[in-house]
Amino acid sequence: MKSTTSIIRLACRDVAVLFLPALPFALLFGVMVVESGVPQLLGWSSSIIMFGGAAQMTLMTLIGEGAAVSAAVTTTLIVTARHILYSVTLAPRFQGQPAWFRWLGPYVLIDQVFALTQVKELSDDADFRRYYLAAGFMFWGLWVSFTGLGIILAPIIPETLGIDIAIPLLFLGLLLMAIKRRNQVVTALVSGGAALALAGMDNQVGLIIAVLIALTVAAFNEPRVS
Amino acid sequence: MSVFGGILVAGIGAYLMRASFILLLSGVVFPARVVRILDHVGPAVMAALVATTLTGKDGQLEAGLIECVTLTVMAGVTLWRRDLLSGLMVALVVFFVGNAIL
Numbered sequence: 291m292k293s294t295t296s297i298i299r300l301a302c303r304d305v306a307v308l309f310l311p312a313l314p315f316a317l318l319f320g321v322m323v324v325e326s327g328v329p330q331l332l333g334w335s336s337s338i339i340m341f342g343g344a345a346q347m348t349l350m351t352l353i354g355e356g357a358a359v360s361a362a363v364t365t366t367l368i369v370t371a372r373h374i375l376y377s378v379t380l381a382p383r384f385q386g387q388p389a390w391f392r393w394l395g396p397y398v399l400i401d402q403v404f405a406l407t408q409v410k411e412l413s414d415d416a417d418f419r420r421y422y423l424a425a426g427f428m429f430w431g432l433w434v435s436f437t438g439l440g441i442i443l444a445p446i447i448p449e450t451l452g453i454d455i456a457i458p459l460l461f462l463g464l465l466l467m468a469i470k471r472r473n474q475v476v477t478a479l480v481s482g483g484a485a486l487a488l489a490g491m492d493n494q495v496g497l498i499i500a501v502l503i504a505l506t507v508a509a510f511n512e513p514r515v516s
Numbered sequence: 517m518s519v520f521g522g523i524l525v526a527g528i529g530a531y532l533m534r535a536s537f538i539l540l541l542s543g544v545v546f547p548a549r550v551v552r553i554l555d556h557v558g559p560a561v562m563a564a565l566v567a568t569t570l571t572g573k574d575g576q577l578e579a580g581l582i583e584c585v586t587l588t589v590m591a592g593v594t595l596w597r598r599d600l601l602s603g604l605m606v607a608l609v610v611f612f613v614g615n616a617i618l
Contacts, residue, residue, distance in 0.1 A: 307601045328519055335520075339527035349526055359522035367529045372561065377537035379557040382546045384538045392542055396535035401565065408558030455583055458569040459590045459607050463600045465562035466591060470555075477556040478563035485567035490575025497568050501560045508556035512549060 292417050301424035304410075308402045309432050311456030315343055316433055320440020321447050322347060326354030330441050337437045341430055342400055344494070345370045346437075368493040375501060376404040383407065386415045391423075398426030405464040473511040480504040582614040 323333030328350060336346045345366045352362035376399050384392050403426045412418040440447065469475060481504035488496025517525070546554075570579045579587070589610045594603030 304600075307604065310604065332520055332523070336523045336527070339523050340530055341527075342530055345526060345530060349522065353519060353522070359517040359519060363517070363522045363526050363529075366526045367533075370526075370530045370533055373530065373533040374536060375557055375561060377534055378541075379554045381537045381541040381544075382551055382554070385542055392538055393535070396538055397531060399534040401561075405558065405562060408562075454569075455586055455611055456604075456608065458566050458579075459587065459604055460600075461562050461565040461569065462587055462590050463594045463603045465559055465566060466594050467598070467600065468558045468562060474556055474559045478559040481560040482563035482567045485564035486571065486577065488575075489568060489571035489577075494568060496575075497561075497564045500564045500567070501557070504560040504563070505553065505556055508560070509553050512552050512556075514549060 292414075294420055297417060297420045298424045301421050301428060304406055305402075305425050305428045305432070308406070308460065309429060311460045312343065312402070312433070313436060314456070315347075316436035317440035317443065317447055319343065319347055319350070319437045320442070321444045322350045322354070323437075323441050324444040326350045328353055334434075334438050334441055337434045340366075341398065341433065342370060342373075343433070348493075365493050368495065372494070372498055372501070373399060375498075380404070380407060383418065387419055391419055395419075395422060395426070398423075398430050400426075400429070401461075402429060405461070405468065408468040409464060473508065476511055477504045477508045480507045582611060582618060585614060586611040 319337075320334075323330060326333065333350060336349065340346050340349070348369050349362050349366045352365060353359060357365075377396065380399070384395065387395070403422070406425055407418075407422065410421060412421055465478060469478065481500050484500035484503045485497055488499055490496070491499070570577060570583070572578045586607050590603045590607035593606045594600060597603065
């Protein structure tokens with residue numbers, strides 16, 4: 291078991307790296323809120339209530355384009371559906387944890403926090419819990435702050451910041467750090483290839499189908515344990 | 517439905533998706549093989565996210581030469597140093613220099 295200070299320091303460092311590529315998107319979300327015509331405080335509240343970049347952007351874009359709120363919410367929930375996979379994957383990791391953490395933890399279970407849980411080797415339950423909470427709520431605090439800043443600075447923020455490559459770079463790095471067994475390379479290649487082939491599908495449905503195809507292949511690739 | 521109602525429903529929906537299996541399966545014993553298969557979700561999701569974030573709205577690949585070189589550098593440095601920050605910094609420098617030259 292590590293000390294709380296060292297765990298928080300580790301989480302700070304990791305979140306700083308992960309938030310760097312997300313920062314331009316936090317600012318651009320602020321611009322989206324202003325352009326959508328949604329009251330600014332209401333738009334910003336989605337960072338606290340929903341806490342999910344892609345989902346928030348989908349909701350604001352559709353409302354801004356004049357779609358019915360119910361249709362925008364349905365589309366947003368489809369975009370968010372991959373989080374069910376995170377929940378299944380982390381279910382065994384949360385089993386030894388106190389009930390309050392099982393209820394609170396999922397609130398901050400976004401792509402980056404899930405990725406960190408796959409990369410970090412924290413076998414002790416208490417270490418995992420402290421690291422997860424520190425990283426998750428640090429990311430939450432930064433996202434809420436910078437989306438708010440984006441709304442305030444919207445008039446001077448350009449429509450594109452020209453560093454869209456930062457997000458795929460981050461996920462590629464996390465992918466390479468997360469691979470621990472040879473057969474996971476096959477899973478990643480199948481998933482990436484299928485996601486490219488299905489990228490034209492609406493609302494990132496192709497992403498979920500690609501992951502399910504890759505997991506089916508993984509089930510065949512994973513040796514039966516006697 | 518009001519905009520606030522929409523945000524609230526989307527937020528509750530997102531939470532339920534994230535919490536569903538963590539709460540429902542808290543008392544279930546997972547067979548070792550299932551746990552090993554679940555170890556593949558991370559690489560599968562991240563690979564799919566890389567692919568999806570490199571494509572445009574109509575599914576066309578938007579990565580050109582500079583983006584491909586940048587991704588290769590990111591992969592090389594991350595594997596070599598086993599450190600995300602080093603990989604990201606070097607790759608972004610390559611990206612900006614590449615864009616300035618070409």
